[in-house]
Amino acid sequence: NGEADLKVLIAGDGKGLAAVRSLVAELRLAGAQIRPPVPLDELPALLARGDIHLVCQQPGTEGLLVPSKIYSTLAAGRPSLFVGPADCEVGRIVCESGSGFVVEPGDVGRAADVLGRLAAGAALRRGMGRNARAYYERHFGRDRSVRRIVAILESAADGRAVGKGRAFGGGFG
Structure with a gap:
């Protein structure tokens, strides 16, 4: 039928x-696999297997939480389809990084279109994957995280607030 062959793996x-x-x-x-969560040491290999990662956030939770999967997906250098509010932290990360697409909850037509484009576009996936990894390194990588932790500890010792009003996650971004 001209459509890309998608295999679905759900772990959790x-x-x-x-x-x-x-x-x-x-x-x-029929080909979807649902498996239990993997041990932490197996997570990088599992993430590397996926060509496209789905990240979801319930409307109304923006500002309260950030789905940690976005950080894992960025670190793995994989593109993401984010289904959630465009104006939240994850939506901003996906748009700013050029690492995937944002689809509002309930917009099934757009989600199908995006999945079709990603499934059929190996070059698009590779480019978005490179963008994802580069963004992760710039904003959440080890060096950045260590500097952030040091700043937080120093500010606590000095009685200053650091990062107030911004969600922390995926390496103290």
Whole structure:
């Protein structure tokens, strides 16, 4: 039918697992694999297997949390499809980094279009993956994180506030 062959791998056991299983059945994704979470030492290999990573955030949670998967996806150098509010931290990261696409929750047509483009575009995926890794290194890499931790500790010793009003995650970004 001209469509790219997508394989779906879902790893995790969160509270939404039953809904995910129902959706997989409803969409008749016969090749979809649902597996339990992997040990932390196996996570890099699992992330490297994925050509496209899905990151989701429930509307109403922006400003309260940042899904940590965005940092793992950036570190793995993989493109992401973020389904969530465009005006939140993850939406900003994805747009600013050029590492993927942002789709508002409920916009199934756009999500399908984006997945089709990513699945069919190996060069697009590679470019977005390079952007992801470069952004991670600039903003969340080890050197940056160590400097950030030192600044936080020094400010605590001096009684100053550092990073007030910004979510921390993925290496104290």
